[in-house]
Amino acid sequence: MLLIITAFTEISADFTDLFVHIRNKVLSSHDDELIGGITPEECAQKCLEGTTDVPEGECLSFDYRKVVGRCQLSRDNKDTAGTALDYNSQFDHYEMKDIVGFFSEHADQALGGHDDVIVTPPTVSPRTCALRCLLGEGSLSVGSCLSFDLDSRGPRCMLSEDNQNTAGQALDSNSRFDHFQRSEFCIPDPCVHLHQSCTNQVNGFTCTCDPGWEGDSCDTYTGTITPQNCADLSAMGIQTSGTYHVGHPQPFQVSCDMDTDGGGWTVIQRRQDGSVSFDNTWDVYVQGFGNVNGELWIGLEHLHSLTSQQQHELYVYLENWEGTTKFARYGTFSVGDSTSKYTVTISGFTGDPTLTDDLAPTITHHSINGKMFTTKDQDNDGNDVNCGATFGPSGWWFPPSCGLALLNGQYLTGCSSSSSCTSAQGIVWKNWLGYRYSLKKTVMMIRPSGFPGKYKI
Template sequence: MQEVELGGVAGPFDEKPMSQWRSSPIGVIPKKDGNLSRDKNTLAKSGASSDTRRVPLKAIDSEVDRLIKLSVATNTRGAYELALRSLRQFQEEYQLDTCEQAITRKMTDLKSSDHEHEICRECCHGNMCNNKGCGDDAYRSCDDHFKVGRLKSGVYTISPDDVNTFDVYCDMENGDGGWIVLQRRFNGLVLFNRSFAEYENGFGELYGEFWIGLKKMHILAHSSRKVKFNLQALNGTWLPLEYNSFYISNASQQYTLHVSNHTNGFCAESFEYNNGKVFSTYDRDSRGCAASRFGGFWYNGCTYLNINGHFGLLNDESGVIEHRFYSGYVNFQKTIMMIQ
């Protein structure tokens, strides 16, 4: 049994009856009566021995085990954080130096077990190294992360179904929950005129410009989702475009687009014009639109909205634009496509 030294404390935990254990988050801290006080004067008055005794960590270990297993069962890291806070409280009251070591050891033991995939993936000194929390495999979307208080945009891990787990960029700062970003452009450093295979698998970096990939897009939106475009014009104005229904078919149907129920921005035809069309790139382009518009998209004949076009090309249908015959071009310097 592993033990820690408590100067001036008489008796191990399991020698005290339950009535002598006070309530605490970890439930294993004995009451501070005369025999358990760290004050030598009090010990002398009570007649208790001031000899150093060793207190086993068995009770702490079992409680940490319970709390961590609870975090797995509830798919939150709250229980893990509770265990850490409890150990720190114990450390402060009884001047221990094994707080973080104890919980880190327990986390290490559990991570090496058969349940590794259920435990926090990244830990450092008892704290999460990044936005990934315990039980991240239970978060189906960015909105799930948002609902538990993760309000900062960034890269999070989600498991949209029982098979797939991967990182996505979550936009948390729109004021209406968390959104999974499918496409983002803002500096033109990533080339978007790419092959079908590249559009299928995705390219770029989640913290930079990127296309998430049609395979992941189908996993995320094989059934109806809301889709939103945030499009920044050259004058800095953000122009929204939103639809309440968006999903895409699988690879055998060349990721056919299904979009409807326009709710905000431009007009419904901006993106609904592309409804029912397969995804095309320069090497799989029956209409010739991918080649002329410099990027992959769901082309009809060809498109009003060209978010994957030639970055920086102004007032041209091949640029990053929204084009209406009656109103001309709207050039964009930043584009974000996301779903919820």
């Protein structure tokens, strides 16, 4: 559905759209204020609106420590600090975009008689006025401010729901003012569902909605299509973990986790009791096997279908026999089609601070990124031995070393801290408990990146 917006409706914005998101990087030694128990979206809003320690207009970037949910506001970015960002998998760095660049400037001119809201930030500048216009102020909701005049004598920001086009009048010459007319309407993105696109128009934006979604901002589910994944189900208001049907045009049954980190996760693999053998052939791994309510492998064809339409993230839950749990998370995860032998793309590791990246480490000899899938009857790993036949046996994306994480290995109950089993035959996360320890439980889950910020009804 194509909708051209001439009169704005109120928009629930994700203010991280106003920042460049740089994964696994941090601006070291530039944390001017620390705020705990907060989301990246809330942190972005703090940076934009200002706080007691970092007032409005002073914040240029923030670092977000993902595991503990801590926001670190900074008056600098990498350019003003004159330093490069440091690699740290526990953090993501957010740098504010050129906000003033979202407006066209008309020096020594004003839009007379259209000062709907007048504001005086602590420091009046094009940047602080532009922020007030974008964030909304008073009677002007987010997205409804089309222009502003900067009064240098006041000094003050004069925000308007009109521009010279909607007002039908030319700008007045006045050396006291500079006029700024908004030209970027898709940042922050007003189209709230991930399956959409936003296009700038002269006086607003166009949302192109996917089938099954409608409304000015693609925010209303019509119920006319089958949800494509568990995140879609969550967007429809389903918040209970369980078994559901997803996919179009041929729906299939999946297990949805609606509890972990906001929910919306589609379970692609689960090991918990050894009730299902993972010693299977290529065709079985392609189609999938197991019990959707218990141990399962969703199938390579379903994995490709789920991850080929939009970017996904991967969550890996790990539990040992002593009751200790850990998790790994990857910002990017996708699986190719059958012609690629279901090649996996995976990167952006975060997770438990004490857990090492065993799926896509920087040492490429051990990384599964870019590797084809291998089973005991179809060897695509490029090694001297068939890793799938040697370890498990099982199906997996095996790197040159055959891997550090072997999550589809045999379910072995005697491999714990007190007694070890044959090396690399069980369910293994090597750099946590070693090759001879087989884990009690693992769950692999995926969901579209950016959830839940752009998934709303």
